[in-house]
Amino acid sequence: DNTNGLAMCRVLLAELEAHQDAWPFLTPVNHKAVPGYRKVIKKPMDFSTIREKLANNQYLNLETFIIDVNLVFDNCEKFNEDDSEIGRAGHNMRRFFDERWTELL
Numbered sequence: 001d002n003t004n005g006l007a008m009c010r011v012l013l014a015e016l017e018a019h020q021d022a023w024p025f026l027t028p029v030n031h032k033a034v035p036g037y038r039k040v041i042k043k044p045m046d047f048s049t050i051r052e053k054l055a056n057n058q059y060l061n062l063e064t065f066i067i068d069v070n071l072v073f074d075n076c077e078k079f080n081e082d083d084s085e086i087g088r089a090g091h092n093m094r095r096f097f098d099e100r101w102t103e104l105l
């Protein structure tokens with residue numbers, strides 16, 4: 001059953017949102033303010049959208065949740081230079097997430 005899987009999603013999402021480097025990922029990227037973003041990034045994702053999907057029971061289990069979290073970081077790598085404020089934040093957040101969810105297994 002995926003009961004504990006969804007409890008882990010809630011814990012993990014709260015920790016992602018609380019991280020000091022979460023600021024680029026808390027809300028959807030404003031494609032009107034970020035030229036090229038809508039064209040380049042085919043599947044936008046952010047922590048507030050993940051929270052909404054979790055509240056609407058749209059994640060079957062931990063695996064489907066992890067796919068969306070990784071989409072946030074993959075989009076960040078695609079659009080941002082590694083040596084940039086947002087690029088570094090993305091790498092830091094991916095490392096934090098990977099270390100954390102593997103601990104919870």
Ligand SMILES: Cc1ncccc1N[C@H]1CCCS(=O)(=O)C1
Pocket residue numbers: 023024025027028029030034076079080086
């Ligand atoms: C994750 C990302 N990739 C590319 C461009 C921008 C962003 N994030 C923005 C989200 C809103 C606040 S901000 O505009 O400072 C940063």
